[in-house]
Amino acid sequence: MNALSEPTAGSGAMPTDAALLAVLGQGLAALAAQRGWMVGIKDAADGRYLHANAALAAFFGRSAAELIGHHDAELLEAALATSLRSADQTALAHGAALSSEHKFDWRGERQEWSVLRLACQFEGRRVLCSIWQDLLAQRQREAQLKAALEQLEQQQQANVALRREFGEQGLRDSATGLSTRAHFDDQMRREVDLSMREHREFALVFMEIDPLSDKAQAFGDRAFERIHESMGRLLRGNTRAMDASCRIDDRRFAVLLSGVGLATAHSRMEGLRRQCATQILAIEGQELGFTVSMGVASYPHTAHTQEEVIAACEAALSAARRRGGNSVALASIRFGAG
The missing domain is CATH 3.30.450.20 (PAS domain)
Incomplete structure (x- = not known):
């Protein structure tokens, strides 16, 4: 049976338009x-x-x-x-x-x-x-809702930043903002493995702060704090996201240059050396300066294992210090090494 068929007798009269309008x-x-x-x-x-x-x-x-x-x-x-x-x-x-x-x-x-x-x-x-x-x-309700959503978004961003900060606390040196030595060593091992598998280059740089002037030494730890801050800024500004740098101790730093050969590494570190030499730090109105010595080694030109690269880098740094400091020395290229 058609559900829309006319009402049968006894089903009741249909409501009038006026009644429907009244209900509406x-x-x-x-x-x-x-x-x-x-x-x-x-x-x-x-x-x-x-x-x-x-x-x-x-x-x-x-x-x-x-x-x-x-x-x-x-x-x-x-x-x-x-x-x-x-x-x-x-x-x-x-x-x-x-x-x-x-x-x-x-x-x-x-x-x-x-x-x-x-x-x-x-x-x-x-x-x-x-x-x-x-x-x-x-x-006003929409503005309140928008403000509440913006506040929630700000809180979420703050939480993300806080989690990132906590996550990096064990990976960053507080004095310089550079990688910790342990984190740097992990990156070094990964770079060696990657370079060996894909036959690609990388460079390792050791640098050491040259002996400070008598005026700088008079400020003791305060002078090193300023130098560490400056070195952190300079290294972060002169390295890429795929590179790594760390503070080894109060005087020494290390830089890992991913996918970079010996000549390019030397050019970049020479520019960094000049920046260090022209930095002017001030403590109590006194201008202080500092210089660094650098040793540069690379894989596979100067060494073929991680241990060899580190030893070659140390030898090059010693050569730079023997020159009187404020210089960049390259590790010797090992012809025919396998």
């Missing part, structure tokens, strides 16, 4: 009350109120009964009443539902409303129904 009106009135919407119905001919819900009456500071029979010009300032009347006339001329926004000051407070206007026939007269939705409250 009750539902809309309940929804408006729940959402805080203001609802007014005006006579299309003269703009006088025929109906006002509790929210609209509260907006005017009157009872709903006191609004009936009055128009906006009697309730509002002239400029605002004229603006609303113009919007009403536009909606009446439009025929279909028309939405617009109104922004104005009312009783010392800023008002922002979205108004849906609909002209229709009711009991033989043309009326205009208006439904007012508070945009300012909605936008």
Whole structure:
């Protein structure tokens, strides 16, 4: 049987359109009350109120009964009443539902409303129904939600940074920001394995702070603190993400240059040596300077195992110191070594 067939005798009469509209009106009135919407119905001919819900009456500071029979010009300032009347006339001329926004000051407070206007026939007269939705409250809620989301995002970013900081605490030297010796050694082993498998180059650099001047030595540990800070900045600024550098002790540092041959490593370290020599550090208004000696070795040109690379680098550093410091020495290339 067709579920949409005509009702049979005894099934009850179908509700009239008026009854359905009454039910719909009750539902809309309940929804408006729940959402805080203001609802007014005006006579299309003269703009006088025929109906006002509790929210609209509260907006005017009157009872709903006191609004009936009055128009906006009697309730509002002239400029605002004229603006609303113009919007009403536009909606009446439009025929279909028309939405617009109104922004104005009312009783010392800023008002922002979205108004849906609909002209229709009711009991033989043309009326205009208006439904007012508070945009300012909605936008305030949206702004609060946005602020809450931004605060949550900031907290998440802070948590990520905190986790990263905790994760790196065991990997970074606090004085220089460089890798710890243990972490550097791990990277060194990985670089050796990678270079042996893929037949690629890498360079190792040992550097040592040359003996300080008498003026610098007079400041003791404070002078080394400034030098360590400076060396940390210089090494971080002169190495790439794939490179590694660490502080071995108070005077010595090491740098691992991934995928770099002997000539390129020498050129880069010579530039770093010059930067160190031109650094000016100040303690209590006194200018201090420092220089470094460097030894550079590489795989596979000067050595073929990790131990050999380290030994070659130490030998080159000793040669640089014998020259009087402030110089870069290269390890000897081993021809024919296998």
